[in-house]
Amino acid sequence: xxxxxxxxxxxxxxxxxxxxxxxxxxxxxxxxxxxxxxxxxxxxxxxxxxxxxxxxxxxxxxxxxxxxxxxxxxxxxxxxxxxxxxxxxxxxxxxxxxxxxxxxxxxxxxxxxxxxxxxxxx
Numbered sequence: 001x002x003x004x005x006x007x008x009x010x011x012x013x014x015x016x017x018x019x020x021x022x023x024x025x026x027x028x029x030x031x032x033x034x035x036x037x038x039x040x041x042x043x044x045x046x047x048x049x050x051x052x053x054x055x056x057x058x059x060x061x062x063x064x065x066x067x068x069x070x071x072x073x074x075x076x077x078x079x080x081x082x083x084x085x086x087x088x089x090x091x092x093x094x095x096x097x098x099x100x101x102x103x104x105x106x107x108x109x110x111x112x113x114x115x116x117x118x119x120x121x122x
Contacts, residue, residue, distance in 0.1 A: 024075035025054040029100055033121045038107055040114035045086070050118060057082050080105075 034050045036059075048061040057080075059068040072083040080095040080103070093116055095105035103118035 026052050026057075026073075026075055026080065028054070030097060030103070034103065034118040035121055036116060036118045038114045038116050040112060041107075049121070057084075059084055 031052050036050050051058040057070040068084045070082040070084050074081045078097040083092050091109045093107045095103050097103050101120045105116045107116045
């Protein structure tokens with residue numbers, strides 16, 4: 001049952017990504033490097049750095065030199081939705097900008113979901 005709910009949510013996020021023709025950009029106050037934590041992800045994918053650019057996000061996990069660019073990005077007001085792919089697995093992130101130092105949200109992938117917290121690097 002939980003898998004069906006997750007797959008439904010992934011499908012809905014995918015449809016939202018590809019059906020929106022108008023895309024916003026990440027505001028200049030939020031550009032730069034952010035550390036992130038995904039506590040319920042598999043080992044090796046729980047911490048890392050997200051590089052926020054106006055029209056893309058590049059994700060790098062701690063201990064891993066691979067850079068995973070966003071495949072889709074949508075920005076609406078203080079919400080950011082983006083997707084990237086890790087070795088054939090689609091990862092969807094839905095974020096809410098709280099302030100200039102903190103962004104929180106949730107991430108979904110085929111075998112799970114977790115809270116996602118970004119903190120600005122100093």
